[in-house]
Amino acid sequence: MTKLLNIATLAVAATASVHVKNAAGELLYADAERTLPVRIHLHGPGSQVAGVVEARQSARALKRMQDNDGKITAASREERIAETSEDLAALTASFENFEYPAADGVTGDALFRALYADQSLGFVTKQVMKFFGDWGNFSAASKAA
Numbered sequence: 001m002t003k004l005l006n007i008a009t010l011a012v013a014a015t016a017s018v019h020v021k022n023a024a025g026e027l028l029y030a031d032a033e034r035t036l037p038v039r040i041h042l043h044g045p046g047s048q049v050a051g052v053v054e055a056r057q058s059a060r061a062l063k064r065m066q067d068n069d070g071k072i073t074a075a076s077r078e079e080r081i082a083e084t085s086e087d088l089a090a091l092t093a094s095f096e097n098f099e100y101p102a103a104d105g106v107t108g109d110a111l112f113r114a115l116y117a118d119q120s121l122g123f124v125t126k127q128v129m130k131f132f133g134d135w136g137n138f139s140a141a142s143k144a145a
Contacts, residue, residue: 012138015093017041018131023123030097040128041093044138053087085116088128 017039020028028038043049060083064073075083089112103114116125131137 089113
């Protein structure tokens with residue numbers, strides 16, 4: 001009898017964390033001993049949250065086309081920043097070992113949106129987008145590494 005692969009064993013995790021790097025590509029730690037990694041915890045691409053974000057992105061694209069007589073048009077810089085920060089904020093479960101004082105005491109989604117919209121910290125936004133886009137980052141194998 002042929003043994004079949006139980007495909008369910010390959011299901012991705014609900015969340016994963018990205019260890020944030022500075023603009024030079026060096027891993028960030030909150031302490032001099034390098035025991036407190038600076039991380040952002042994200043909901044996985046297979047999560048319900050990700051499904052909601054994907055639906056919102058599709059709706060935006062369709063609305064943009066409808067508003068422009070069916071022509072594909074790019075979002076303005078301001079719209080792109082706002083949309084990206086909104087989407088990544090929704091996908092973010094938490095921040096670990098860092099603060100963002102510029103957000104002026106806000107928490108949750110508002111804090112996440114503020115950080116992702118800050119273009120001087122755009123390297124963080126790019127890392128989070130890249131990490132989220134790779135399903136392998138949410139696999140059991142990536143957790144063991």
